[in-house]
Amino acid sequence: MSHSMFDLFKVGVGPSSSHTVGPMLACARFSQFAIQALSLDAIHRVSVDLYGSLALTGKGHATDVACVMGLMGEMPATIESDDIETMTKMVKNGGELPFAGSHYVPFSWDADLVFHYDQVLPAHPNGMTVSVYDKKDKCLARKTYFSVGGGFVVEEGETDALASDFAPPYPFKSAAELLEQCDKTGMTISELMFTNEIAQAQYTDPSATRDTVNQGLDHIWQVMRECIDRGIQQGGVLPGGLNIKRRAKGMYDAIHDKQAHGLPTDSNDWVNLFAMAVNEENAAGGRVVTAPTNGAAGVIPAVLAYYDKFVSPNNPEGIRTFLATSAAIGSLYKTNASISAAEVGCQGEIGVACSMAAAGLAAAMGGTNAQIENAAEIGMEHNLGLTCDPINGLVQVPCIERNTMGAVKAINATRLALGGDGEHHVSLDSVIKTMHETGLDMMSKYKETSQGGLATNVIPINVVAC
Known part of the structure; x- marks a missing residue:
């Protein structure tokens, strides 16, 4: 299985890829299926059943809102985040929903969105079922989906969310195979990824070129940069009921106050600011x-912004090298482990993002393939066992600060790797295998539920998180 760079980097809305982006995409896919396979006029009611982690932390992650947006035909990459609140109020107050964007059906927010807090579907902790009924309440169609992390959605019966007949010119399923391919061809990891990506683009569009891929990566960096800029400008309190104050604007003002008075600032102050800005935007449902x-969306943009500000300003090729290399490392985790906190804890989100960012920065700074693999290994090795325990199921505490820590760790991992010759005792493949095994052994209450770890000790189990 070959993962495109644009599978690992997708534009969406907050606060969660697995609990917001995935469910929205699943419901949008179902609405498209209904358009093609059913008579819309026969559909009188639609319902969504949420299981496992989607139920336990769904309200904190706006899973219910995401499902409704998807049923209306909206997609994560194109929906205007500023319009979501208006559309939500329209459905809640009007008691009907424009299914697939045009076919209005009665809809009860409380009755047609069902949270099964005590049930988990066997295939994955993030399971959901979408059903449509006729006027006699006979089920016309029902599909089950699993949101497997990073906005990837698998329909029940599918083996992979990205199943395709495309065969890349330089396939790899492990870090060892990736390095072997690079040794055989003399390419860097980013060059190999670009070669595969161009071939994949041409598989669907024969006119695609290197510029096509470059434009896609440039757009990803632009969205990241805009997210940082928006986050820096916003004040006030984050939604969700925890009354968490936004801090990025104050951090930005403090840095500039220091500079205005001739006082030194540390690059870590900027890295913390960049990561904080992104994940406050994510927590607020922004793009x-x-x-x-x-949940880990701030790590890579923060390290990229660090590279752009302190290492090599205004270097688009460096940015592209960073992103391509990061995607190569991310694909290894997606293939051999998991990027779902509901499945393996936060090591699968912050840990993977840290590993990806470390590899990307090492590549952009001219590291060898061996040093890049070492940077990725260090980035994950020191995140092993990281649990996922968001208070009230919100991607706020400890998630926002955790992104700052992941970004700083990534930069230090790069420094350690570039200070060596690439030789190291533990391989990246071994660390990925260990991360996966650790996640499987981790008790379920430490995997993105509202009832474990930090969340339990701050909010008792017997208090309903809603």
Whole structure:
């Protein structure tokens, strides 16, 4: 299985790739299926059943809102985040929903969105079922989907969310195979990824070129940069009921106050600011890039912004090298482990983002393939066992600060790797395998539920998180 760079980096909306982007995409896919396979006039009611982690932390992650937007035919990459609140109020107050964008059906927010807090579908912790009924309440169609992390959605019976007949010219399923391909061809990791990506683009569009891929990566960086800029400008309190104040604007003002008075600032102050700005935007439901998830969306943009400000300003080729290399590393985790916190804990989100960012920065700074693989290994090795325990199911505490820590760790991992010759005792493949095994062994209450770890000790289990 070959993962495109644009599978790992997707434009979407907050606060969660697995709990917001995935469910919206699943419901949008179902609405498209209904248009093609059913008579819309026969559809009188639609319902969504949410299971496992989607139920336990769904309200905190706006899963219900995402499902409704998807049923209306909206897609994560194109929906205007500023319009979501208006559309939500329209459905709640009007008691009907424009299914597939045009066919109005009665809709009860409480009755037609069902949270099964005590049930988990066997295939994955993030399971959901979408059903449509006729006027006699006979089920016309029902499909089950699994949101498997990073905005990837698998329909029940599918083996992979991205199943395709495309065969890349330089396939790899492990870091060892990736390095072997690079050794055989003399290419860097980013060059190999670009070669595969161009071939994949041409598989669907024969006119695609290197410029096509470059434009796509430039757009990803533009969205990241805009997200940072928006986050820096916003003040006030984040939605959700925890009354968490936005901090990025104050951090930005403090940095500039220091500069105005001739006082030194540390690059870490800027890295913290960049990551904080992105994940406050994500928590507020703003437009972000899943990198590779929303919960970890601030790590890679923060390290990229660090590179752009302190290492090599205004260097588009460096940015593209960074993103291509990061995507190569991310694809290894997607193939051999998981990027779903509901499945393996936060090591699968912040840990993977840290590993990807470390590799990308090492590549952009001219590291060898061996040093890049070492940077990725260090980035994950020191995130092993990281649990996912968001308070009230919101991607706020400890998630926002955790992105700052992941970004700083990534930069330090790069420094350690570039200070060596690439030789190291533990391979990236071994760390990925260990991360996966650790996630499988981790108790379920430490995997993106509202009932474990930090969340339990701040909000008792017997208090309903809603």
